[in-house]
Amino acid sequence: MHLVIIGNGITGVTAAITARRLAPDARITLVAAESAHHYSRPALMYLYLGHLRYADVKPYEDWFWAENRLELVHAEATGVDTAARTVQLATGQALTYDNLLLATGSVVRTAGWPGQQPSGVQGFYGLPDLEKMSQATQGIRQAVVVGGGLIGVELAEMLHSRGIGVTWLVREPRYWQSVLPPEESALLEAHIRSHGIELRLSTELREILGDEQGRVRAVVTTTDQELPTEWVGLATGVQPNLALARAAGLETDLGILVNELLETSAPGAYAAGDCAQHRQPAPGEVAVEQLWYTGRMQGETVAHTICGQPTPYRRGQWFNSAKFFNLEYQTYGRVPAQPAADTASFCWQHPTRPHLLRINFRRADHVVTGVNALGLRQRQDVWERWLGEQTPIGVVLAQLAAANFDAEFSRQHEPAIRREFARQFPDIAVPKPRRKGLFGAW
Ligand SMILES: Cc1cc2nc3c(=O)[nH]c(=O)nc-3n(C[C@H](O)[C@H](O)[C@H](O)COP(=O)(O)OP(=O)(O)OC[C@H]3O[C@@H](n4cnc5c(N)ncnc54)[C@H](O)[C@@H]3O)c2cc1C
Structure with missing residues (x-):
């Protein structure tokens, strides 16, 4: 063969x-x-x-x-x-x-904007793009990133690491709104801005302007602004x-x-x-x-x-992870931007720090259906088990420490998360958390 x-x-x-x-x-x-x-x-x-x-x-x-x-x-x-x-x-x-x-x-998907041809305008997918970007951004001071997904944030972080000012144009009124619920978007918007990125929401690219040497010199936005730039990263999807x-x-x-x-x-x-x-x-x-x-x-x-063993493709539990500068994002199961009518959504946020935990569960039987974690590392094996075994949210909250990847750093949040749940869902009982056994097992 x-x-x-x-x-x-x-x-x-x-x-x-x-x-x-x-x-x-x-x-x-x-x-x-x-x-x-x-x-x-x-x-x-x-x-x-x-x-x-x-x-x-x-x-x-x-x-x-x-x-x-x-x-x-x-x-x-x-x-x-x-x-x-x-x-x-x-x-x-x-x-x-x-x-x-x-x-x-x-x-890379490009939308065919007017004036897209000047040098210094590119997408980012593979080694040739990395090479091109490394050369084109040498010594520049100002760049524009277009598109609000995960490659957009990577480009912003890369440019920022070299002291290049970044203006980031995102078409939607909130960050990654097709994927994230509003609280997650708001937290990330604040986090991205705290790194000095000029994040412009509800703003699209209309036109790219080149200079006489055929190099990009500015972009024009749908808010009628001309932004001078020496490089444009197109991150509008693949x-x-x-x-x-x-x-x-x-x-x-x-x-x-x-x-x-x-x-x-x-x-x-x-x-x-x-x-x-x-x-x-x-x-x-x-x-x-x-x-x-x-x-x-x-x-x-x-x-x-x-190889002769016909096997249908079954993905199993959905998960994804990413990093927004130094902030980790993980999602297991299904957490749509808007929960379905039969799904309740519990969201806890730290009052001052970028930590968020959202757990979705079915209203009828309280079985958890998905989790989003920002700034709190969760254990994949534990969440896959809870989701696979149709665990009710009360049990999950009682055992939440078992999913905590950085137990030493974030252990203190679990009581606060349970208090917040009792405030948002007073009718749903949470069993008393079990104490850790001698060998750390639950
Ligand atoms: C910058 C970036 C960061 C990413 N980060 C993450 C992440 O953190 N987590 C995550 O889950 N996903 C991430 N992704 C997505 C992930 O990388 C892709 O889903 C994954 O690489 C797809 O793998 P693939 O093998 O199907 O295709 P590819 O990795 O695209 O490989 C396909 C290869 O086929 C070659 N090829 C195509 N046509 C031909 C041809 N005719 N002849 C010869 N060769 C050909 C291409 O050159 C390419 O090298 C990222 C993607 C990018 C671009």
């Missing part, structure tokens, strides 16, 4: 390593245009910050690939003939496959990279359409990770998942199917 994988991101690499374990005799080829070896995309910003070197963000040593008989081809795949089962490379070479996995990731799938004639919509086995519309061709779109996502789930850990899970799942 020859498995050809296009893309050496977390999805492609996880599939390759899993397939090697399941099919020791298979020939496995990884084709990748961006870098010769796999690196951690979420760690890109730490290269700019100077906290890590490139070698540090490569999870596997360079010898690992040959040692595991994973053939690496550092080239762009330009076409696929799904009938003849061949992949065309930009080098002129062709590869014949038995099974093909498209793990082509995402591309979209599945469909170029190769379209060239191959595969069925696509927002992403490459796949069934629960991650099979595309062509026999022997699969898609997984950021580039895939589930034809029938489970109720309440998204069709296109653009996360590191879902890429890893999809890569592992699809390798089983390809």
Whole structure:
């Protein structure tokens, strides 16, 4: 069996390593245009910050690939003939496959603003972008970031770390409002501003202005302001990279359409990770998942199917985490920006410090359905158990210390959280917290 994988991101690499374990005799080829070896995309910003070197963000040593008989081809795949089962490379070479996995990731979404062409205007997705940004921001004093998601905050932090003034344009009236409830947005807005970022809400980019040398000199906003700038970071989201799938004639919509086995519309061709779109996502789930850990899970799942163990993709409990400057954010289960009518939402905030804990639970039986934590590190294993076992909020609050990752630093908040719950939900009893046993177990 020859498995050809296009893309050496977390999805492609996880599939390759899993397939090697399941099919020791298979020939496995990884084709990748961006870098010769796999690196951690979420760690890109730490290269700019100077906290890590490139070698540090490569999870596997360079010898690992040959040692595991994973053939690496550092080239762009330009076409696929799904009938003849061949992949065309930009080098002129062709590869014949038995099974093909498209793990082509995402591309930066840009809205096509007037004047977008000057140099010093870019998105941020991969190594070439990092290189471009490092050069273009050398010695500059003022930058504009456009778009209010997680890449936006990374860009703001990166620029800020080099003493560059940052104006951040966010279209929505509150930060990340499609994802976060209002209290979380307000806390983050204050936190981001406390780091000296000029966060402008309800403000969109209208036009980019260049100078005579073709370099960006200013942006014009929808509030009719002209803001001088030497660099513009476009962080208005990413979209599945469909170029190769379209060239191959595969069925696509927002992403490459796949069934629960991650099979595309062509026999022997699969898609997984950021580039895939589930034809029938489970109720309440998204069709296109653009996360590191879902890429890893999809890569592992699809390798089983390809290696003769058909395995439907089931993501399990939703979780995500991020950092807003030094403030950690974690979410487990479902915490939509607005709770559904059958869901109650308890929110505790520290009166003066950036700490917030929100727990959603069903009104009918008080079973917890999701948690948001800001500035308080929670234990994933504990929350997954509580959510999986349909634990009532009273029990969760009584045992809250079990989920506390930094028990020494934040233990003191638990009594305050329970007092606040009793104030907001006086009719729901919370059992007396159990004392820690001799060996620290609950
Ligand atoms: C700056 C940044 C920070 C992020 N931080 C987080 C985070 O903290 N947590 C989180 O969960 N997610 C994060 N993400 C998202 C996460 O990185 C992605 O969900 C994940 O990398 C997707 O993995 P993938 O393997 O599906 O695709 P990718 O990582 O995009 O890899 C696909 C690879 O395929 C290559 N490729 C595409 N087409 C071809 C072709 N025709 N020929 C050859 N090669 C090709 C591409 O060049 C690319 O290298 C971040 C993303 C970015 C951009």
